[in-house]
Amino acid sequence: MAQKLFRPFLSIPVKQFSAPLRSPSSLLLCRVSAAPCNIAWCRPLPFAAVPASRTFSTTQVFRHxxxxxxxxxxxxxxxxxxxxxxxxxxxxxxxxxxxxxxxxxxxxxxxxxxxxxxxxxxxxxxxxxxxxxxxxxxxxxxxxxxxxxxxxxxxxxxxxxxxxxxxxxxx
CATH class of the missing domain: 3.40.30.10 (Glutaredoxin)
Structure with a gap:
């Protein structure tokens, strides 16, 4: 089931996921139509949009x-x-x-x-x-x-x- 859902993404080279967004028109190509994908989650993110580091805690921090x-x-x-x-x-x-x-x-x-x-x-x-x-x-x-x-x-x-x-x- 998971393989069927992620199969379109498995055929995309890793370089396209990790490359920075050079222009707004550079979109990933969908596997089915070979046309630019207009779905927002399908576009690669520029590196500036990804935060450098964040801390996540599920409990309160007690300093005392x-x-x-x-x-x-x-x-x-x-x-x-x-x-x-x-x-x-x-x-x-x-x-x-x-x-x-x-x-x-x-x-x-x-x-x-x-x-x-x-x-x-x-x-x-x-x-x-x-x-x-x-x-x-x-x-x-x-x-x-x-x-x-x-x-x-x-x-x-x-x-x-x-x-x-x-x-x-x-x-």
């Missing part, structure tokens, strides 16, 4: 969220941060973590840089999980000036997360 790479990264970006940081200890296999993570990211992004979010995978960083006594996931810690000021374990709804973040940010 980062993944912790190692212990040094954790100390530099979390413990030495002047901005309060929410630490999300999670795991790839954890179902509740997959629910809480995006919800928490959305709430942190609403505060426009007043609070940051560090994501720590406990399978990759077991030393950090042990140091902060993470016994279940998801565990969320609130760190201000290098000290843990608040903590919760499990899923919270958006109202509870908002109250948690407001308490961390303060007046």
């Amino acid at each position: 969220t980062f993944n912790v790479q190692d212990v040094d990264d954790f100390q530099a970006r979390v413990l030495k941060s002047q901005t309060p940081v929410v630490i999300d200890f999670h795991a790839q296999w954890c179902g509740p973590c997959k629910i809480l993570g995006p919800r928490l990211e959305k709430m942190v992004s609403k505060h426009n840089g007043k609070v940051l979010m560090a994501k720590v995978d406990i399978d990759d960083h077991t030393d950090l999980a042990l140091e902060y006594e993470v016994s279940a996931v998801p565990t969320v810690l609130a760190v201000k000036n290098g000290d843990v000021v608040d903590k919760f374990v499990g899923i919270k709804d958006e109202d509870q997360l908002e109250a948690f973040l407001k308490k961390l940010i303060g007046p």
Whole structure:
């Protein structure tokens, strides 16, 4: 079926598809009539009409969220941060973590840089999980000036997360 639909295009040399449009009258020839094709989608596009590069994302970009790479990264970006940081200890296999993570990211992004979010995978960083006594996931810690000021374990709804973040940010 697909071969029947695309057979007229298979007989056209590739050069005609990739060559720039030199004049408005240079059209592709239809296979059936050998006359210029007047169908708009049959005409080659000039190179200027094709964008050079574009990015496409299916999810929102959260600029205030980062993944912790190692212990040094954790100390530099979390413990030495002047901005309060929410630490999300999670795991790839954890179902509740997959629910809480995006919800928490959305709430942190609403505060426009007043609070940051560090994501720590406990399978990759077991030393950090042990140091902060993470016994279940998801565990969320609130760190201000290098000290843990608040903590919760499990899923919270958006109202509870908002109250948690407001308490961390303060007046």
